[in-house]
Amino acid sequence: MSETLRIKRPDDWHLHLRDGEALKTLVPISAGYCQRAVVMPNLVPPVTTVAAAKAYRDRVMAALPDGQSFNPLMTLYMTQETDAAEVRAASACDEIIGIKLYPAGATTNSASGVTDIRRLEPIFETMADYGLPLLVHGEVTTDDADIFDREARFIDEILEPLVNRVANLKVVLEHISCRNAVEFVNSRDKLLGATITPQHLYMNRNAMLTGGIRPHNYCLPVLKREEDRQALIAAATSGDQRFFMGTDSAPHVREAKESDCGCAGTFNAPVALAVYAEVFEDAGALDKLEAFTSSNGPRFYGLPENADHLTLKKNSWRAPAKVGSGNQQFVPWLAGESLRWQVTGT
Ligand code: NCD
Ligand code: ZN
Secondary structure, three states: OOOEEEEEOOOEEEEOOOOOOHHHHHHHHHHOOOOEEEEOOOOOOOOOOHHHHHHHHHHHHHOOOOOOOOEEEEEEEOOOOOOHHHHHHHHOOOOEEEEEEOEOOOOOOOOOOEOOHHHHHHHHHHHHHHOOOEEEOOOOOOOOOOHHHHHHHHHHHHHHHHHHHOOOOOEEEOOOOOHHHHHHHHHOOOOEEEEEOHHHHHOOOHHHHOOOOOHHHOOOOOOOOHHHHHHHHHHHOOOOOOEEEOOOEOOOOHHHHOOOOOOOOEOOOOOHHHHHHHHHHHOOOHHHHHHHHHHHHHHHHOOOOOOOEEEEEEEEEEOOOOEOOOOOOEOOOOOOOEEEEEEEEO
16 A cells, blocks of 8 residues: 555745736646645736735636635735835735845846845834734845855845844745755744745755756756755754745746746746655655644744645656646646655545
8 A cells, every 4th residue: 555644734835826827727736735825926017015916816816726725825025115004004914924025136027126125124114013024035136146155145144134133023034045044044033934945955956057957947046055955954854843835836938948048937836745745755754744834834924724634645656747738838847757755635
C-alpha cells in the first residue's frame, strides 16, 4: 500500500494569479492545493487602492469553477503616494490582508514601486497602529549591488533599521533566499515572519546556470548558493512559527520566459506541494510539513487554521509539460520531470 500524508489544508501566503484570461487557467490550479492565498498586486496597472483590490478579487472569484472553494486575501501595492486614508480603508476591509512593498525596479512590474522607503515611515507607523502587515520584496536595486547580494544588503541597509524604528509593525519578508535572511528572522521576534518558496528549497543557482541557461528556474530573488539552500531547509523544517509557505508562483507566458530577455518568475503552482513534501521528506522532517504549509501562516496573521484537509500520496507522477491554451500557455516549473508525492484530494 502506498504511503499517504494527510495535512490540514494549506494556504499559500504569496501568489501571483495575474488577470484577464489567465485567471481561468491559474485560479483552479491554486485552489487545488490551498484554501487561502495572499494575492500579489503587481498587475499592470498595479492594485494601489481598496476599490481596485476588491474589483480584482471579484475577477478572481469569477474564474473559480463551481465546486472549488478558495479565499483570495488581497494586497495593495505600495507607492510613494500611498496615504494614511488608504491604509485605514485597507485595515477596515476584511478582504485585504496587507500592503506589499516593492522597491522600484526590483522585479516584474515594480516600476511604480517605492523609491524612498524612509519617506514612507509615517505610513508604516499608521500600518503598525492599525495592525496591517507590511509584505516586503527585500532586495536593493542600485547598480552597484551584485544580484546575489541584493537581499542581504536590503536586510542590513533597509529592513533592520526600519523594524528597529517602527515598533509593532508586522512584517513578512517574502520569498527569502539566503542564509542572512534566515539568521535575521531568527534574531527577531514574532512580528517578523518569512515565506519560503519551493524553488529556493529545491535548487541552488547551479540549476539555473549549468548545462545551459534554464529560464524556468529564474526568479527573483535569484536562486543562491547551496549553503543558502541548506539554511532555508533548516528554517522551513524547524517548525518555527515564523517560517511559512508562500510559493511565489509567478507565471509568464512561454514566449516571455523563453526569450533573449526573459521575465523573472517561476510558475510552480502545479508542483509546489509535491516539491515541499519531497524536500521535507529528504530532510527527515515530514512531521513538520503541516506546520509550514498550514499552521504557521495563520498563526502569524492571526487567522484560524483551515478545518478541512489535503491528502498527498507517495506516487510517482510527471509535472505537466504545459498548462493553458492559445496565447495563454504557461510552462510549469519542473515540466516533464518526475515527482514523488502527488496531491490526491481532501
Ligand atoms: C514575480 C512576478 O513575476 O510577478 N517574479 C518573481 O521572479 N518572483 C514578482 C516577484 O515576486 O518578485
Ligand atoms: Zn512574488
